[in-house]
Amino acid sequence: MPENRGFRRGEGTRDKIVEAAMELFAEHGYKGTSVRKIAAKVGIRESALYNHFDNKEAIFMAIASRALSTPFDEKKDPESLSEYARKGKPFLHRFMTEFKLMTFDKKHERLFRFLVIELMQNEVLRRGFEKEFHEANIKTLSTGLFIMMQEGLIRSSDPIVTANAFLGQMFYVRLMVSLLKADGKPTTPYSTAFEKQLDFFWSSVSV
Amino acid sequence: MPENRGFRRGEGTRDKIVEAAMELFAEHGYKGTSVRKIAAKVGIRESALYNHFDNKEAIFMAIASRALSTPFDEKKDPESLSEYARKGKPFLHRFMTEFKLMTFDKKHERLFRFLVIELMQNEVLRRGFEKEFHEANIKTLSTGLFIMMQEGLIRSSDPIVTANAFLGQMFYVRLMVSLLKADGKPTTPYSTAFEKQLDFFWSSVSV
């Protein structure tokens, strides 16, 4: 609805709204955040906010799509994926690194908190999480692991179960780090946790 | 505040309130649930509700303590614990079974949903989760795993990392099942997931 085409002055309000809402939603949840407070944080009145979004839910959706589109979204083409998988551990290392980066990145961390809060309350978000996070990651991982099994790099086992084992560990570490951060506590005990879980996993499966 | 001692008639209202609130909190979260709706679900007026609880937050606390006291709370004494650990896999099997039972039990499932929603929004709950869920489970598991390593049942490795690996898998499966349930979808794909992850884990670590 804002009619700024080109580079009109003063634009970016819409982005500011999303940014402010993201912070507030991540702290107090959707229902705990009022349109008033979002507007106040941006520095405008509520009514002005409605020039940019139809209603509060539209703001939610703008953030939800971000929270879901971020992880591992680079659409790795299957070719390079399987090529990478043939190397074994580096494939998992790269996966772990992406996870770790997201965990310690401020923006992604906010999105993660938002996601955890709303996951049980919003069906759209839940579906997105199941498909775009869980299924996508399990698919990537199990594909890679299957190749490693064929190459004789790791011992044979159900690739899906193996993928779940790895993803579960990564996710759990991420959750614990986010909880510490939410408390404002130091995350130093977890600074090498991702690496440790990866090493453990690799020594568990490699032949 | 209710002055029902003994078996006065009509008591149990307090429990009914907790029950009703639990259902609503698990669905809409704390902020998304009004005192009015809780009262309506119980079949009384809001004002009557205040005879049993000082305020809305007191109801929250009553539920929070339940959500935290339930898991693995039977205070297994260290003796029988280590004795059990010497058996190897049955120790982990029992742990997994408790997890599975809680996951598919309706009451525990509600508490879990409530916990996930409020975890990022309430510090008391977060602290409780860290101590009474995470730390307690890691301690139980790492102790058991350490014994198994000494007994030569499983390969040597950092017991904490090993415990995290196992707990992470269990937790992740539980989360995914809860998401499916929240969507009203069948959880059949996960009916044997816990067992599969356990078997995978065991074959990963056993010598």
Added chain:
DNA sequence: GTCTATACGGGGATAGAC
């Protein structure tokens, strides 16, 4: 695109009768 003003329903909570 932002403002002031306003509508109006819903929220938590209390007073006082029964």
Added chain:
DNA sequence: GTCTATCCCCGTATAGAC
């Protein structure tokens, strides 16, 4: 211990001037 009645604030959202 429950009811009716009421208080007052806060929530989302809109109308219309600038």
